[in-house]
Amino acid sequence: MNIQLRFFASVREALGTAQEGVDLPEHVRTVGEVREFLRQRGDVWAEVLAEGRALRMACNQQMANPGTLVSEGCEVAFFPPVTGG
Amino acid sequence: MPIRIQTEDFDLSAEVSRLRASQPQVGAVVAFVGTVRDMNEGTIVAGMELEHYPGMTEKSLEVIVGQARARWDIVDALVIHRVGPLKPLDQIVLVAVTSKHRGEAFAACEFIMDYLKTQAPFWKKEQTPEGARWVDARVTDDQALARWGVSPARPGPGNTEASLPGEEA
Numbered sequence: 001m002n003i004q005l006r007f008f009a010s011v012r013e014a015l016g017t018a019q020e021g022v023d024l025p026e027h028v029r030t031v032g033e034v035r036e037f038l039r040q041r042g043d044v045w046a047e048v049l050a051e052g053r054a055l056r057m058a059c060n061q062q063m064a065n066p067g068t069l070v071s072e073g074c075e076v077a078f079f080p081p082v083t084g085g
Numbered sequence: 086m087p088i089r090i091q092t093e094d095f096d097l098s099a100e101v102s103r104l105r106a107s108q109p110q111v112g113a114v115v116a117f118v119g120t121v122r123d124m125n126e127g128t129i130v131a132g133m134e135l136e137h138y139p140g141m142t143e144k145s146l147e148v149i150v151g152q153a154r155a156r157w158d159i160v161d162a163l164v165i166h167r168v169g170p171l172k173p174l175d176q177i178v179l180v181a182v183t184s185k186h187r188g189e190a191f192a193a194c195e196f197i198m199d200y201l202k203t204q205a206p207f208w209k210k211e212q213t214p215e216g217a218r219w220v221d222a223r224v225t226d227d228q229a230l231a232r233w234g235v236s237p238a239r240p241g242p243g244n245t246e247a248s249l250p251g252e253e254a
Binding site: 006008009010054056058061062063077079080081082083084085 | 119135136137138140141144145166177178198201202203204205206207208209210219220221222223
């Protein structure tokens, strides 16, 4: 399955990328599993996407849970807690 | 329910006039304006950059205003949020609500702001004498949202990240 990844604010800066397309292995089906899959890249990916790290996730531009299912062509975003207003 | 994300400044008086134009049933207008302070957590702030998530920002604000409409009998609501470079004294955000009577407008305006602070994808990066830094989310913002019976999104393992009401969990 191919999905689009988006990164914002401190997460974008730490990873050095704002957006990329990625091919997921068959066993990766949820937003939480995408996070885990990306952690396996190691280095800064393991650090920034670590469990317990304050991180928000969205799928198709709606706030997502780790259990939210991903689908072909969807947009999955990772970002820090928001600080607008 | 107009929602605007823009780099330009806004004029409170002109925006409120437009919001209540041709709405003779309106008896109350409540407007909140958020502005840039020159100090945060004991450090001088020379300026800031506001980043957002185009598309999701607008969608989340529409959900937030929709929630306010479902809870209170309001006539209309307006949200303007600026992005890009800002400096102390600049206006950042405007939330204006019109209703027949003041109670609904006061409550809905505060609710929209509390919700926006924890759910709308905006991020502030401040310029300080020690360099640029991303602003950390405040626990008090989560507490403010909790007053309305809404549990904010929380990080961590086993995370059941709160979604906006009306969304699938």
